[in-house]
Amino acid sequence: MARNNNHQNTVNIKNRKATFDYEIVETYTAGIVLTGTEIKSIRQGKVGLTDTYCMVINNEIWAKNMYIAEYSFGSYNNHTTHRDRKLLLNRKEIRRIARDCMQPGFSIVPLRLFINERGLAKLVIALARGKRQYDKRQSIKEREDKRTIDRMFKQ
Numbered sequence: 001m002a003r004n005n006n007h008q009n010t011v012n013i014k015n016r017k018a019t020f021d022y023e024i025v026e027t028y029t030a031g032i033v034l035t036g037t038e039i040k041s042i043r044q045g046k047v048g049l050t051d052t053y054c055m056v057i058n059n060e061i062w063a064k065n066m067y068i069a070e071y072s073f074g075s076y077n078n079h080t081t082h083r084d085r086k087l088l089l090n091r092k093e094i095r096r097i098a099r100d101c102m103q104p105g106f107s108i109v110p111l112r113l114f115i116n117e118r119g120l121a122k123l124v125i126a127l128a129r130g131k132r133q134y135d136k137r138q139s140i141k142e143r144e145d146k147r148t149i150d151r152m153f154k155q
Helices: 016-021 036-043 091-101 133-154
Strands: 012-014 022-032 053-057 060-064 085-088 106-115 121-130
Touching (some): 016 022, 016 106, 022 106, 036 106, 053 091, 060 091, 060 121, 091 106
Antiparallel strands (some): 012 106, 022 085, 053 106
């Protein structure tokens, strides 16, 4: 039986708030340990990364507070929406992230959730340094300047 993979590649959920609040230092692509109803909800695009953060616990990286809506056709074995989910990375990558995360001001933030060509859910996480308030103002100013320049050239 042939499987239609066209709908899988359309899932691309971004955490826009992360790039505004953090300065991205390094990115990693991690797999996620999911249940059956969770992957079905992700394929429908019912995911939120807004308040999600990651932690290293016992040499494992966990995504905390990631919202995946309950699957509409899931029965009694439906998942809880905000449970902790384990991320899959190489041991070497986990050690590097854990070491860098120990430095003050650094944290692990999810940037993007997508489904790859093999149909697996992947989470792009970043080692990030928190921006100060004036850095955020500078980002807003640059974005506004870019918009005005784009408007001028379109006319």
